[in-house]
Amino acid sequence: MKNLTEKQLIKGDPNKGVQFTPIGKPQLAALTISGNDLGFSDIVNNCIFCFYKTEDCDTTLKKAEETVASQDLETRLVSTYTEVLAAGRQAGGANPPESFQLFVAGYIPFFNQDDPGCDDITWNIWLGATEPKLTTGLRRRMNSLVDKLNGVISKVAASLEDVGVxxxxxxxxxxxxHRFCEPADKDYLQRPIGKDTWFWHLWSPWDNTEGPEGFSTAGANDLSKIILEALIPDQAQRDSISASNPPWNVNDAFTSEEKLIAALDKAKKDGVLAQDWNFDRLRRIFHPKGAGNNAYAKHFLSTIKDHREVSTPPPTEPPPPPFAGGSCxxxxxxxxxxxxxxxxxxxxINLLDSDKKEIYKTPDGLNEGLGMPINDKDHSSFQGPLPNPVYVTGEHQDNYVQFRYGDLSWTSDTKIRDPVEADCTAGGFDPKEGPSCNNPDWIQFAVRKMDCCFKC
Structure with missing residues (x-):
């Protein structure tokens, strides 16, 4: 959880080119977290794969079980969720900020714990090893640990539901x-790399697929051989590796996870490992493949939909009614x-079509009932269902109003044209001397009326 709160909740525009990208302006967050806080990598090493020097599996599991049962885990989850909420609401993407929500999911129990097929199977990476075995007891214990962790996550989320979790x-x-150890033949249980298994395995191929069809093990990689050749170049020393002589007896790089990663990194830089080597091949183990992530996505999206208010776009104005052309x-x-x-x-303005049907009216109350401004610098227009707007400009010099509709132009002084295109009949201002403005207790504006027709 520390990596998330200290390195990933960064304000700014997202940048795919860095490991910890800024979060941008999200409206919500989707999260699974806390597996690493149980020491999951130690469990996988000490109880299953034995990449580096192992400790007692039972002790490792007890430590994880104690962590799940502790108040400290709940406290850290509350703190982490709260920090995510705060960062999301400060990022500026949610409006209002309180609408930012955090959706959290638990984990999947990794194994079919009832079928006995895996009881005699070991995934110990080093050839010749016969322990530890994936017994029913081990699988049930690991599944139970996942279930208990999910219970804690669910409990903390429920306690924070009112604030958006x-x-x-x-x-x-x-x-x-689609889990490990589903009923299958022994060869597949030893190398469960098919696409119907939704977790990545140590032996999963590196060919940009999610594995072969059915129970095939075609394309399985030989990770142990690759690592041993890179870090123990002497053939005789490699040949001596066995259950009683594990690789950490030969090379100190195998005594801890940190030393193993550092040694492999150096081997790549030195050209001993192929340049297409990617540490994600190790990191992805026990994580969902694409099909497994699709299952997560389905339930995330369904839950998000159930807990987000549907934003209804503002009603659009109905299309303007048809009008009778000719003379408007x-x-x-x-x-x-x-x-x-x-x-x-x-x-x-009140606009009528050739059938004398009103097709436009200046909105009531616009500018306190005065209507639209028609001055030289802020002239206005009206349109309604007409194909083009009618522009209106009041001219102070010579005291007339200018109109323009498409290529047609006329003024309030225009009389009947031949052929008829536009004409106006205009009265004078009332009062004719203009508005009365000198007495603040009695203000009177000047008003004049006109009627115009034009070819529409």
Whole structure:
């Protein structure tokens, strides 16, 4: 959990080129965490694969079981979830910030614990080893540890549900028949690398597939041979490796996980390991393949959908009604206010089509009922269902209103044209001397009306 809170909750734009990318501006987070805090890599090493010098498996499992049962694990989960929530809400992607939610899932029990087929199987990486075996007891104990951990995660999530943490469940059922040690022949149980097994295994191929069909073991890699040749180059020493003479008796690099990783890293830099060597080949072991991640994704998405309010887009305005073309006419009321000449003209419009049906009206209450501004620098337009807008500009010099519709242009002083394209009949301002603005107790704007028609 420390890696997450100290290295991954970074503000800024995501950057795929770095190990710990900034989080960007998320609206929610999906998370599985706490497996490594139980010492899972030690369990896999000491009880199953024996990559580096082993400690007692029973002691390792007891330590993990004590951690799961401790109050400290619950406290750390609460702290981690709270820090994720805080970082997500401060990142600026959720609006309002409190809508940022954290969805957390548990883990999958790794084994079919009832079928006896694996009881005589060992996955010890070093050839010739016969222990430790994947007994029913070991598999049940490891599965039980996962179940207990899931119970803690679920409990902590429930305690924080009111602040936006939600537990995701159900993917465990999807994994049935896709775990390690499902009924199969012995060769497959020894190297369970097929695509129907949803966890990566030590022997899984490196060919960008999720494994062969059915119970085939074709394409299994030989990781033990690759590591031994890189770190114990002497053939005679390699040949001496056995259950009674494990590799950590020969090379100190095998005495701890840190030393093994450092030695392999150096071997790659020195050209002893192939340049396509990737430590993800080790890190992916016991993690879900793509099919397994799809099961997680299905339940994450379903839970997210159940716990997010559906954002309904604002209603779109209905399409404008059709209009009868020919000659459209409008009634315009122009108001001259007490403002400066640059902003004192306003107008309201009622537009009729050739059937005398109203097809546009200036919205009621616009600019306190004055309508749209029609001054030189902030002229307006109206359109309704017309294919083009009608632009309206009030001219202070010579006191007229200019109109433009497509290629057609006319003014409030335009009389009937031949052929008829546009004409206006305009009255004068009332009062004719303009607005009365000198007495603050009695302000009167000047208003004039006009009726215009144009070819539409």
């Amino acid at each position: 939600v537990y995701v469940d159900g993917q465990q059922d999807d994994y049935r028949q 006419c409008f009634h315009l009321e122009q108001t001259n206010t007490c403002a400066d000449d640059s902003e004192n003209y306003f107008a309201t």
